[in-house]
Amino acid sequence: MRAYLTPLALVCLASPAFAAKGDSTNVPMPPTLVGNASEAVLSKPIAPASGPAQTVVAGERVALSWWHAFGSVALDTLVDRALLANNEIAVAKANLAQAHELARAARGGALPQADLGYNVVRQRLSRTLSSPLNDPAPTIFSLHTAQVSVSYAPDLFGGNAARVRSAKAAERVAAERLAGQRNMIVANTILAVIQNAMLEAQEKAARTALNSNRELLDLTRRREALGAVGKADVAAQELALASAETTLAGLERVRRTNLAVLSVLLGEDPGTSLPSLPALADLRLPDRLPLALPSDLLAQRPDVAAAAATLEGAGADVKVAIAARLPVLSLSATAGGTAQTFSDMFRVGNPFWTLLGGLTAPLFHGGALKHQQKAAEAALEAAKASYRATALQSFADVSNALTALATDGDALDAAKRADDAASRNLDYAQRRLRIGVGGTFDVYVANAAAQSARSQAISAIAMRLSDSVALFTALGGNVQAEPK
Structure with missing residues (x-):
């Protein structure tokens, strides 16, 4: 990805007065890109006891079509389909075509x-x-x-040349925004697929819990008929069954909403039949994650490159405003x-x-030309601040992704241990109930804890996948113009 990172020498082209003010666009480079988070991640591979290890490689660039690292042909097909059919990408393409023609028109006008x-x-x-x-x-x-x-x-004073530079900068902004839109659509498509896989796994666990609650309710009613338990035990188990049914209905609603989002990303009407979506087990966790150097990060992030091109265009616009007064x-x-x-x-x-x-x-324009120049200078100051903010946000995005990855392994280990313990506890409670030494309330509590622990364990697996996507995205992604 080509980036147009032009320092504020552009300002000097506009007016010598700006050169005296100094370049205020310098973005301080973090010593380790993201501080303590990167040091923790780079010191050793992320290797939780209950899941595969991941290694973050400093200085490595994002691979082309990085989503192939998840090892799912179905996922690759969905991403290619989104890149071809997504309407937001189509809008960005049209905006780029418009900016390209306006740049050519500006060259012809000179x-x-x-x-x-x-x-x-x-x-x-x-x-x-x-x-x-x-x-x-x-x-x-x-x-x-x-x-x-x-x-x-x-062009005695460079006004026409500045207009051409401004138009070319606007074209580069549109090009980088298209690249950013592609990166966003790829990331959102993958996240929607991961979300669907997580919800399907949680639905499966919820159905298992629902069937277990139905069996326990039948057992409790039979024991009530024999006088072994009272009506309160039956009511407690009925409550557990109703709670399980509510949980399952909620998961179904969220999954259908997520499928509607995925359909829109693929350029389809919500409710349209989608191809087979991968399950969590079908998605491989990338074992090797890139980590760009700060300078490379600024060069490969589309939003930073777009902010730099906007800055260049703002400097050219100041030059145009100055030339208009000559x-x-x-x-x-x-x-x-x-x-x-x-x-x-x-x-x-x-x-x-x-x-x-x-x-x-120009002799007298009521101060209009002077104020137009001041407005252009104010826009240049805004573009400077926007560039600095965008660059710093790129560092923050990578820092947040690395922090998440550093803690995901511990969270997964804890969730797995909780899931195993809750399953054993539920099994013990059910056995005690069947032999008549335990109460229904104990089973109700153990079942609720087991269902919650299983849901959290599934979420922890999905979170590692999602945070890996977040790191690729924070590094600027690497999406070719059109899938082959």
């Missing part, structure tokens, strides 16, 4: 302009207005005129012919030509 004209006039004169020397004077005649006009305004030299020439018949326009005596040169300087 060149000499030539126009060809031809007109015919049919006219009747009053005898009173006709010349007394013409006797009898014709009162009805035709007049044919053809001419070529050429005009040119030499004299303008204009040159023009016209050549052609006029006659009463088309064939006589260029015969002897009928051709004509005109040469014109002029110098125009």
Whole structure:
């Protein structure tokens, strides 16, 4: 990905006064990119006891089509489909095409302009207005005129060149925004797939808990009939069953909402049949994660490159505003012919030509030109601040992703231990209930704890996948223009 990271020498092009103010766009580079978070991650591989290890490699760039690292052909197909059919990408493409044509128009506007004209006039004169020397004077005649006009305004003070630079910068902004849109769509598509896989796994666990609660309710009712338990135990188990049904319905609602989001990302109507989506077990956790150096990060993040191009355009706009307050030299020439018949326009005596040169300087515009320059300077200051903010945010995004990855392994280990302990506790409670030494309330509590622990364990697995996506995205992604 090409980045246009131009320091504020642009400001010096606009006005010497800016050079004296100094370059305030310098972004301080973090010593380790993200401070303590990167040191913790780089010191050793992320290797939880209950999941695969991951290694963060400093200085490594994001691979092209990085989502292949998740090892799912179904996921790769969905991403390619999103890149081809997503409507937000289509909008960004159209905006880039518009910016490209406007840049070409700006280049053409700085060149000499030539126009060809031809007109015919049919006219009747009053005898009173006709010349007394013409006797009898014709009162009805035709007049044919053809001419070529050429005009040119030499760029004495660089205003036209600055307009071209501003238009080119706007084109680069549109190009980087398209790259950023592709990166975002890829990330959101993968996250939606991971979310669907997580919800499906949680639904499966919820159905298992639901069936278990139904069996326990039947057992409790039989024991009530035998007088072994009271109505309170039956009511408690009915509550557990209803709670499990509510949990399952909630998961189904969230999963369907997520599928609607995925359909929109793929350019389809919500509710349209989607291809088979991978399960959590089908998604491989990337074992090797890149970590760009600070300078590389600024070069490969589309939003930082777009902010840099915006900054360049703002500097050019200041130059345009300054040039508008200076004299303008204009040159023009016209050549052609006029006659009463088309064939006589260029015969002897009928051709004509005109040469014109002029110098125009603004005298009084009510302060409009001065304030337009000040407005352009204010826009330049805003572009500087925006560039610094975007660059610093890129560091923060990587820092947050690395922090998440550093803690995901511990969270997964804890969630797995909790899931195992809750499952054993539920098994013990159910056994005690069946042999008549335990109460229904104990089973209810153990079942709720087991369901919560299983859901958290599934979420922890999905979180490691999602945070890996977040790191790839924070590093700027690497998405080719069109999938092959």
